[in-house]
Amino acid sequence: MIIDAHAHITEAEYGSVDLLVKSYDKSGIDKGIVVPGGMVDVREMSLYITGEKKASQEIPNHVVFDALKKYPDRLKGFVCINPLEGDKALETFQAGISAGCVGVKLNPMSHTFAFSGNMLDTIADECGQRHMPIYSHTLFNPGASTTKYAEFAKKHLNTNFIIGHMGFGALDTHALNFAAKQKNLFLETSSACFLNLVEALKKTGANKIIFGTEFPMSTSAIELFKIDELPISESDRNKILFENISSLVPSLSS
Amino acid sequence: MNKLDPLGTFQWPELFQKYFPNQEPEHISNWPKKLVEEYHQKAIEFTLKHAYNNNTYYQEQFKNHNVTPEDFTNLDDLEKFPFLQKDALRGNPWLLLSVPKKEISHIHMSTGTTSQSIGDHIYQLHTWEEFYTISKYIKPNTSANIDPGDIVIIALPYEMSSAGISLHRVHENSTNSIVVNTGKGGFYSDPLKTIIIMKDLKADVILTTPSYAMYLSEIAEENGINIIKDIGLKKMWITGEGCSNSYRDRLQNIWNCKVFRNYGSLECGPLGVECDEQNGFHIYESFIHMEVINPQTGDILPPGNIGELVVTSLNRVGAPLIRYRVQDKVFIETAPCPCGRKTARLFLRGRIQDQLAVAGQSFSPFQAEDLLYKIPEMGNSHQFIFTKSGLTLRIELKCGIENTPELRDKIKCQMEYILGEIHKIEVVDKIPRTGGKTVRIIREEN
Ligand SMILES: [Zn+2]
Numbered sequence: 024m025i026i027d028a029h030a031h032i033t034e035a036e037y038g039s040v041d042l043l044v045k046s047y048d049k050s051g052i053d054k055g056i057v058v059p060g061g062m063v064d065v066r067e068m069s070l071y072i073t074g075e076k077k078a079s080q081e082i083p084n085h086v087v088f089d090a091l092k093k094y095p096d097r098l099k100g101f102v103c104i105n106p107l108e109g110d111k112a113l114e115t116f117q118a119g120i121s122a123g124c125v126g127v128k129l130n131p132m133s134h135t136f137a138f139s140g141n142m143l144d145t146i147a148d149e150c151g152q153r154h155m156p157i158y159s160h161t162l163f164n165p166g167a168s169t170t171k172y173a174e175f176a177k178k179h180l181n182t183n184f185i186i187g188h189m190g191f192g193a194l195d196t197h198a199l200n201f202a203a204k205q206k207n208l209f210l211e212t213s214s215a216c217f218l219n220l221v222e223a224l225k226k227t228g229a230n231k232i233i234f235g236t237e238f239p240m241s242t243s244a245i246e247l248f249k250i251d252e253l254p255i256s257e258s259d260r261n262k263i264l265f266e267n268i269s270s271l272v273p274s275l276s277s
Numbered sequence: 278m279n280k281l282d283p284l285g286t287f288q289w290p291e292l293f294q295k296y297f298p299n300q301e302p303e304h305i306s307n308w309p310k311k312l313v314e315e316y317h318q319k320a321i322e323f324t325l326k327h328a329y330n331n332n333t334y335y336q337e338q339f340k341n342h343n344v345t346p347e348d349f350t351n352l353d354d355l356e357k358f359p360f361l362q363k364d365a366l367r368g369n370p371w372l373l374l375s376v377p378k379k380e381i382s383h384i385h386m387s388t389g390t391t392s393q394s395i396g397d398h399i400y401q402l403h404t405w406e407e408f409y410t411i412s413k414y415i416k417p418n419t420s421a422n423i424d425p426g427d428i429v430i431i432a433l434p435y436e437m438s439s440a441g442i443s444l445h446r447v448h449e450n451s452t453n454s455i456v457v458n459t460g461k462g463g464f465y466s467d468p469l470k471t472i473i474i475m476k477d478l479k480a481d482v483i484l485t486t487p488s489y490a491m492y493l494s495e496i497a498e499e500n501g502i503n504i505i506k507d508i509g510l511k512k513m514w515i516t517g518e519g520c521s522n523s524y525r526d527r528l529q530n531i532w533n534c535k536v537f538r539n540y541g542s543l544e545c546g547p548l549g550v551e552c553d554e555q556n557g558f559h560i561y562e563s564f565i566h567m568e569v570i571n572p573q574t575g576d577i578l579p580p581g582n583i584g585e586l587v588v589t590s591l592n593r594v595g596a597p598l599i600r601y602r603v604q605d606k607v608f609i610e611t612a613p614c615p616c617g618r619k620t621a622r623l624f625l626r627g628r629i630q631d632q633l634a635v636a637g638q639s640f641s642p643f644q645a646e647d648l649l650y651k652i653p654e655m656g657n658s659h660q661f662i663f664t665k666s667g668l669t670l671r672i673e674l675k676c677g678i679e680n681t682p683e684l685r686d687k688i689k690c691q692m693e694y695i696l697g698e699i700h701k702i703e704v705v706d707k708i709p710r711t712g713g714k715t716v717r718i719i720r721e722e723n
Contacts, residue, residue, distance in 0.1 A: 106687075106690060107687050107690060107691050109683055109684075109687060131694065135648060135651075135691060135694045135695075136690045136691050136693075136694050137690055137691070137692075137693030137694045137697070139689070139690050139693050140686045140687065140689055140690030140693075141682075141683075141686045142683075142686065142687065142690065143690065164694050164695060165635075165636075165638045165640070165693075165694075165695065165696065165697030165698075166692075166693035166694040166695065166696065166697050166698075167694055168697075171697075
């Protein structure tokens with residue numbers, strides 16, 4: 024069994040859900056968790072970092088909702104929420120639940136917010152009650168740093184938090200240390216470099232590491248190869264490839 | 278025709294005659310790099326000799342560093358010469374005097390941002406000839422340029438500081454526009470009076486600070502004047518205060534015209550102006566030579582690296598600057614600008630004294646301002662207040678927006694993205710307008 028815990032899908036062809044499922048078939052991936060993509064066109068990623076292009080503030084959650092209908096047996100979804108939208112954020116959360124979403128995706132870079140404030144607290148509590156994990160990447164910005172994300176997670180011990188791409192930059196020591204210390208904090212492997220995985224295993228063990236692909240930036244085969252290369256036991260490999268995410272998202276086991 | 282020299286009898290300095298025979302130094306922006314370098318070398322050679330022969334401070338400094346003007350044979354040799362520090366100028370008005378005192382015709386003084394007490398003021402001395410030529414050297418050759426006959430409102434302080442009066446001279450003497458000085462004293466003009474003058478004269482351009490431009494628009498609205506219909510500016514120059522892109526965007530929308538940033542300092546005079554791209558300052562290469570150094574080691578950094586700006590004046594004789602450390606963090610882009618001009622562009626990365634710290638994390642107030650004015654509910658003024666309990670962000674909301682706990686929570690969450698930790702968001706009806714230098718940073722830690 025293999026589950027991809029993190030893939031983006033877009034309306035545009037380069038990141039379409041059909042392409043994703045095709046790549047799953049090719050690499051033997053059984054299931055995947057999709058989040059909306061396309062708020063930034065990742066094919067021109069650097070232009071968003073330099074500010075030459077602006078991220079869209081419309082969140083295409085409908086792409087995820089449609090995908091869940093099309094591939095109900097293969098896919099689960101996380102609904103993306105912008106906490107700065109006030110009541111609309113809660114409406115989006117509800118819409119996500121109605122469409123069958125099993126977690127929440129945050130995007131502090133596109134929406135420029137800190138891991139703080141009543142709205143995020145409300146969402147985190149709601150997620151805890153529903154066994155829905157929260158997934159976010161962390162940034163260099165003071166309010167959206169790995170440290171702030173860990174503080175946010177500490178305030179909501181009944182909710183599970185996934186650190187996307189194992190944290191900020193090439194090797195985020197804080198992310199590994201926090202994941203080792205905090206029960207409800209997990210590391211997702213997509214785009215992370217190999218040494219990062221090796222160091223994480225030493226610090227957190229296999230229980231805290233979750234496999235993801237970051238489709239369409241990467242492919243299933245490339246990301247799986249990193250896991251294959253790890254000098255670990257079969258049972259640890261299974262934890263990384265599907266057991267850990269299944270314990271966070273119970274419906275993946277059904 | 279030159280308005281200050283109707284008879285055409287003015288004797289232009291030798292170098293000016295040689296390199297700018299048609300009195301159009303702004304065309305340096307089309308020169309090949311080699312020619313710019315040749316001109317800079319000749320001008321620095323002249324400046325070093327002039328300073329060494331006429332100023333004892335420079336003479337001593339050169340001797341202490343075992344250099345003479347003869348050691349300067351190409352531009353790379355400039356790094357052998359000592360830096361001029363800001364502190365050396367404080368309270369020393371005549372330190373750089375390099376002509377007989379009676380040849381000085383105007384003295385500028387620091388505005389008080391860094392000079393607060395007796396003995397730390399900085400003065401700049403200028404000869405009449407210099408003024409006369411400087412205004413030619415710094416005519417912008419970008420779309421920020423001002424056309425002959427344009428009505429130019431200068432709403433900047435005229436008292437002692439250089440910005441108001443030097444920009445006044447530039448436009449009177451060089452762009453042949455029609456100058457209207459509404460600034461006065463250490464404060465800006467009476468805002469309503471300025472708006473009325475702008476309306477009556479159908480002003481084309483205003484030169485002012487970003488916060489004062491905003492203030493003027495508010496006064497106009499309060500008095501039933503529609504600044505777009507009743508005035509209709511062609512463009513605006515802002516200077517004197519840093520300004521984020523989003524605050525500038527607001528000014529552009531409110532005034533319905535392009536807003537160009539201007540960069541300069543009291544000691545150096547004008548240093549650069551933006552073009553239509555609004556992406557970096559086109560450097561006045563006819564007027565100054567720039568280096569960027571590692572502030573710790575003093576080593577020159579290759580183009581593109583962020584470091585401290587060092588300026589050498591090319592055509593000043595009254596009190597020339599040689600390797601003056603400006604204390605601004607910058608980098609220089611030598612790649613051609615999409616606008617087509619070949620001059621290098623300077624990017625300001627903050628004045629070193631402007632950096633603020635919250636909970637041990639340093640941040641630029643302009644980066645925070647940029648995010649703040651992107652918030653749609655945000656009004657047009659703010660203050661950062663540092664208290665014992667942490668940072669308070671005092672803001673106005675846009676007209677008609679209700680002050681609710683949810684909104685304050687949202688703004689806190691958004692601003693903490695950059696600031697890390699905010700103690701409180703304090704919404705007030707109106708942050709008092711001073712009519713002078715706008716206070717954005719308040720310290721109440723004690
Ligand atoms: Zn340009």
